[in-house]
Amino acid sequence: MSDFYIDPVMYTTKPSGNGRLEKEMRVYDLFEELSVPFIRLDHEVTPTIEACHDIDKLLDIKICKNLFLCNANKTKFYLLMLPGDKKFRTAELSKQINSPRLSFASSEYMEEYLDITPGSVSVMGLMNDKDNKVELLVDEDILKEEYFGCHPCINTTSLKLRVSDLTEKILPAIHHTMTVVSLSYEISI
Template identity: 60%
Template sequence: MELQNGRPANTDERLDKEVRVYDFLDKLGIEYQRIDHEAAMTMEACEEIDRTLGDNTAICKNLFLCNRQETDFYLLLMPGDKPFKTKDLSAQIHSARLSFAKPEYMEKYLDITPGSVSVLGLMNDSEKKVQLLIDEDVMKEPYFGCHPCINTSSLKFTTEDLTKKIIPALGHDPITVSLPVPEV
């Protein structure tokens, strides 16, 4: 695995949704680095990728959630080392009975499949059906890492670009949440 600057030189073999991410970032003038790798389906599989992306990069758990009625959808960005408990989040966003949303909703609203969830999928949510939630600890690192809507590549860009350019361009105002740090 090797860290590359910017988009792949040849995108012929890439999925359209991945290429749209590179187009989106390039249009915003975002400098980013990319690493191509085997499919990363779990946080454990991401450890080598994390090492390649380098220190000071927030690698997130990206959780796609919904309420019991499947009418409200949320994309939660949280540190990979924090445990997720629905009760901790439900109280902060005033939505009881949160659970993981079905893959078909993920594809419908974000054009993403399980294992590829990313904040960049919000560029596909033209109906604005998904509320972005960001744990405050994600914003503490100078760099941010995520998938370009597929799980065979990972991107790295500044957290400042995420907050000041990417999120505003996505048109999804985030809600900042504070999930508890696990007790040692």
């Protein structure tokens, strides 16, 4: 286990709200409205994908990486969900979505469109994207799993959700669709 604190208690209800950010509480309100079950695990800040490994073991899910990207002109923005053990190759994704010269979008755009700060990137941030400025890209291997993990717009809590709840309930409710992409695993010899 890592040297940061993880509350070993797993919750299936939203927190009381004391000391919680409004953007996090909006996620739980959405789950209540849509009858989406979840498992919640509270912990210290997890700023990187590596810091999430112990959390994912406790939640019994495969780690999911979320990247906030944009095109060179900063006119198109993307949220990419992929398995945590896949390497992101810009050229491979650019070809599939016909958007050359992808790069990581700045934190200013992340906060403006998703109300999320670096280290907290999550598909749940799309609920704050009322003007649909961000396109969701999901690697096909995420869709093969029963569950996935994400943050509720803050990286001091992790959630376990059903993939089917994301695709059938959450995305339609927040008026977003997804584009499925197929990113390859790097083969080591």
